[in-house]
């Protein structure tokens with residue numbers, strides 16, 4: 001064994017979804033706790049960790065490309081390359097064989113051991129699902145400003161035939177309400193104004209703890225009671241387990257924001273059956289209508305998959321028709337890619353070519369554009385409470401912000417071209433223009449939480 005271990009200068013590249021970002025933040029917290037220095041650029045790093053995503057083909061390609069890019073930096077200041085996350089549990093052995101520049105792996109069960117692993121390295125784990133779920137005792141280093149994700153559970157027990165996530169993220173396992181309340185209080189102490197609750201299957205929260213069908217409702221109530229965080233939202237509702245009491249609470253409680261991200265995946269009964277998703281187009285439309293009744297200022301988002309095996313022109317037409325009727329505020333879409341080991345990957349009949357799937361993907365997004373635009377145009381002239389994110393990514397002359405119907409990163413932004421407000425704080429904005437993706441507005445006043453008086457000149461430095 002070598003002598004005393006020197007702290008490392010570690011750079012972490014985080015790929016994939018917000019759930020993965022939370023894992024990255026836990027690793028960053030552990031690294032800092034163990035005395036390592038977190039650096040923001042490759043030039044400063046002697047150790048690089050790539051936290052990978054293995055969701056679909058595109059994500060896997062991006063993960064491998066990033067690992068190769070980092071491998072090319074070895075010997076130019078970077079001494080060690082570690083790979084973490086989904087790809088480790090799913091393809092660790094293959095990565096070890098194909099990319100010998102990788103010095104070590106951090107599996108999904110080893111997030112909290114990362115401080116040690118950057119010193120000693122570790123081989124890939126045997127392929128298989130993760131078992132661990134971290135709790136509030138994990139030191140977490142936030143990478144977001146003004147908001148934070150709160151991971152309420154890990155894994156998934158649903159049988160969706162296109163999805164391989166349960167095979168490496170493991171069985172559904174919830175954190176306790178006490179652990180989540182403790183973490184939420186700590187995040188509030190760090191100054192966050194928005195909590196985004198998430199899991200692979202958020203609406204099933206607590207079932208495994210014996211909380212029955214109202215687990216997520218109980219959790220949200222506990223968070224409302226124990227904190228004063230002005231915005232609490234949850235992401236990724238599963239349509240057949242969504243508790244309508246949650247919608248009722250949204251309508252009654254301003255701090256539980258009226259926003260529903262409900263991936264429906266398709267509308268045609270034959271495709272839904274082949275996906276083993278349950279539900280029906282008419283049932284989904286009733287659910288959306290009910291959501292609008294119970295929480296009139298609700299904003300709705302859904303995600304769909306096109307090109308699933310067996311999807312005919314007629315099935316796709318059904319989906320287009322559904323999207324017109326649903327009038328969603330935000331829509332995401334994926335072109336299907338077969339995931340090894342899933343039941344859908346075994347389907348041979350009715351294959352949709354990649355070109356056709358990409359064409360349907362484009363047509364679905366095009367069909368949504370006028371709907372999204374009309375939904376946003378209704379907001380022109382309205383005064384909305386927003387969370388200011390900071391200076392616009394493209395130009396320092398604008399600020400960017402979100403209203404309660406826009407979740408971080410996915411639902412577009414409000415570009416502020418008149419007035420200023422501090423980043424990470426709430427303000428009031430009048431919407432002056434609407435586009436299919438973004439809104440434009442001007443600051444008309446701070447409307448923060450009581451006792452918080454924003455310093456209006458801070459934004460310029462962020």
Ligand code: SF4
Pocket residue numbers: 156157158159160163164165166200201238
């Ligand atoms: S709900 Fe379905 S799509 Fe989502 S993670 Fe679970 S199995 Fe995959």
